[in-house]
Amino acid sequence: xxxxxxxxxxxxLAGCASGGxxxxxxxxxxxxxxxxxxxxxxxxxxxxxYAYTGTLTGEPNFRSESVAGGALVExxxxxxGLGERGEAxxxxxxxxxxxxxxxxxxxxxxTSRQAVFVFDEKAGELQVWEQADAVRRFVSPSGLAxxxxxxFVSDAExxxxxxxxLQGNPIGRIGAGLxxxxxxxxxxxxxxRLYVADTYAHDVxxxxxxxxxxxxxxxxxxxxxxxxxPTYLAWAQGELYVTDTLNNRIQIFSADGQLLQRKLxxxxxxxxxxxxxxxxxxxxxGNVYVIESYYDSLLVFSSTGDFLLPIGGTGTATxxxxxxxxxxxxxxxxxxxxxxxxxxxxxxxxLGGG
Numbered sequence: 266x267x268x269x270x271x272x273x274x275x276x277x278l279a280g281c282a283s284g285g286x287x288x289x290x291x292x293x294x295x296x297x298x299x300x301x302x303x304x305x306x307x308x309x310x311x312x313x314x315y316a317y318t319g320t321l322t323g324e325p326n327f328r329s330e331s332v333a334g335g336a337l338v339e340x341x342x343x344x345x346g347l348g349e350r351g352e353a354x355x356x357x358x359x360x361x362x363x364x365x366x367x368x369x370x371x372x373x374x375x376t377s378r379q380a381v382f383v384f385d386e387k388a389g390e391l392q393v394w395e396q397a398d399a400v401r402r403f404v405s406p407s408g409l410a411x412x413x414x415x416x417f418v419s420d421a422e423x424x425x426x427x428x429x430x431l432q433g434n435p436i437g438r439i440g441a442g443l444x445x446x447x448x449x450x451x452x453x454x455x456x457x458r459l460y461v462a463d464t465y466a467h468d469v470x471x472x473x474x475x476x477x478x479x480x481x482x483x484x485x486x487x488x489x490x491x492x493x494x495p496t497y498l499a500w501a502q503g504e505l506y507v508t509d510t511l512n513n514r515i516q517i518f519s520a521d522g523q524l525l526q527r528k529l530x531x532x533x534x535x536x537x538x539x540x541x542x543x544x545x546x547x548x549x550x551g552n553v554y555v556i557e558s559y560y561d562s563l564l565v566f567s568s569t570g571d572f573l574l575p576i577g578g579t580g581t582a583t584x585x586x587x588x589x590x591x592x593x594x595x596x597x598x599x600x601x602x603x604x605x606x607x608x609x610x611x612x613x614x615x616l617g618g619g
Contacts (some may be wrong), residue, residue: 268374273465273539274297274382275293277484277608279537279551280384283455284390284439286294286390286391286392287323287324287327287355287387287390287391287392287474288327288329288390288391288413289327289328289329289389290329290563291326291327291384291385291386291388291391291576292318292326292327292328293317293320293321293326293612294320294321294325294326294524296321297326301511303316303317304317304571304584305317305474306535306574306576306584306613310315312401312572312618313616314565314574314615314617314618315576315579315600315613315614315616316613316616316618317583317584317611317612318499318514318599318612318614319357319612319614320609320610320611321357321371321384321581321610321612322356322357322608322610323354323355323356323357323382323391324354324355324356324391325354325356325387326380326384326391327390327391328351332583334573344616355391355393355613356608357373357375357378357608357609357610358375358377358378358380358608359375359377359378359556359605359606359608360373360374360375360590360591360603360604360605360608360609360610361374361375361376361406361407361591361603361604361605362374362407362408362409362450362497362544362590362591362593363409363450363591363592363593363601363602363603363610364409364410364411364593365411365593365595367413367433367602367613368372368387369385369386369388369507370383370385370386370431371383371384371385371433371601371610372384372409372411372416373409373603373610374406374407374408374409374418374591375406376406376407377404378393379395379402379403379404379406380394380395380403380406381391381403381406381409381416381418381429381433381576382394382396383433384389386415389544392433392450394433395542395576396429396433396434396435397418397423397427397435398421398435398438398549399435402419403418403423404420404422404423404428405420405421405422405423405449406418406419406420407419407421407448407449408426408448408449408450408461408497408498409450410450410451410452410460411452412452412454412474413462414430414431415428415429415430415431415436416431416504417428417439417450417452417459418450418503419421419447419448419449419450419461420447421446421447421448421464421512424440424441424442424444424445424446425438425439425441425445425447426438426439426440426442426444426447426450426459426461427439427473434446437476438473438476439461439472439476440461440470440476440478440532442479443462443470444463444466444470445463445464445465445466445548446463446464446465446466447461447462447463447464447498448462448463448464448495448496448561449461449495449496449497449498449508450462450498451498451499451500451505451506452500452519453500453505454494456520457473457474458471458472458473458474458479459472459473459474460498460505460522461473462495462496462497462498462507462508463495464494464496465494466497467482467483467484467485467486467491467492467493467494467495467499468481468483468484468485468492468495468593469482469495469505469507469522470481470482471522471601475544476499477562480522482505482507482518482522483495483507487512489516489523489525489528490510490516490518491512491595492507492512492516493509493511493512494508494509494510494511495507495508495509495510495589496508496510496542496543497542497543497544497545497556498545499545499546499547501546501547502547502551503518503519503520504518504519504526505517505518505520505522506521506545506546506547506553507545508542508543508544508545508555509542510543510553511543513530513531513532513538513539513540513542514528514529514531514539514542515528515529515530515539515542515545515553515555516528516529517529527570528570529553529555529566529570530542530555530566530570533540536560536562536575537572537575537599539557539564540557541557541558541559542556542557543556543558543589543590543591544556544589544590544591544593544602545592546592546593546600547592547594548594548615549594549596549598550568550598550615550617551568552565552566552567552568552573552615553565553566554566554570554592554594554600555565555592556589556590556591556592556602557575558588558589559588560577560578560579561577561578561579561580561585561586561587561588561589562576562577562578562586562589563575563576563577563586563592563600563602563613565591576613577589581607584611585605585609586602586604586607586611587605588606589602589603589605590603590605591603594615597614598614598615598617599612599613600612600613600614600615
């Protein structure tokens with residue numbers, strides 16, 4: 266019996282493709298939600314504002330449309346620990362940042378995998394882009410920003426922002442020799458400006474899309490407009506949001522970067538205080554989302570800086586995080602969290618309301 270089963274598994278799995286993109290219908294992995302229960306925040310009896318809507322990890326999110334082989338093939342793959350293609354599944358390891366484009370593609374930088382994952386729902390395809398330029402692979406891909414025809418990827422170790430076309434081909438490099446440790450990225454599409462958080466230089470450098478250095482915002486310090494290890498950035502509604510990590514705050518600047526509009530957050534030990542803030546993003550109603558990595562939480566603030574509610578806490582269960590990093594909100598007000606040490610992207614839907 267054991268011999269027969271072994272031969273059957275070999276026959277079923279022989280010839281499975283290796284390498285190349287993963288193909289299939291993308292689904293958002295709701296399997297980890299308790300059966301028959303919708304996960305909402307805040308909890309009853311308060312009015313819910315957010316609902317859990319799925320998790321992305323990689324290849325397991327892509328289901329083949331083929332029915333060839335049926336359940337027996339799937340059983341065989343499960344027994345030997347293989348994915349759809351007959352090899353170890355392609356999955357996120359340490360996702361750092363996430364961003365999407367107008368075509369519905371979702372890009373995720375993975376510092377451990379040293380690559381950018383591309384979830385393409387319309388094409389039914391998952392790709393992994395490893396090449397930074399013609400001769401080098403990514404070492405520590407960090408921030409991401411998109412344009413109509415290209416993707417910008419900062420690599421903290423390589424000290425530059427690399428430009429890829431939408432097929433993943435390297436087409437340029439920005440900031441080489443000018444950046445010490447580039448991390449977060451944000452882009453002003455209207456002006457064609459790319460903002461780069463240069464963490465070790467304690468400033469934000471502004472480049473044109475062509476790579477010309479236009480401006481340097483800030484310097485090291487604790488005063489308004491100064492930074493202490495800035496990390497993540499966001500561009501929203503004509504303003505630049507900067508996570509000033511070791512100053513425990515978010516600073517918001519005018520479009521030209523000259524005027525500090527306001528600050529958000531403060532140092533402290535209470536829920537809603539910032540200890541090690543990382544990712545920052547803004548939804549269509551002006552709510553501000555901040556990753557508080559020290560307490561493994563997603564904190565939600567109003568547009569005026571009032572703390573509204575937390576989502577999270579340490580753990581592996583749905584709605585909990587382990588050293589989360591980036592956050593991004595799409596046009597449908599879906600909040601994407603890069604749950605770094607859980608190796609996943611977690612989605613929440615903002616339901617509206619104040």
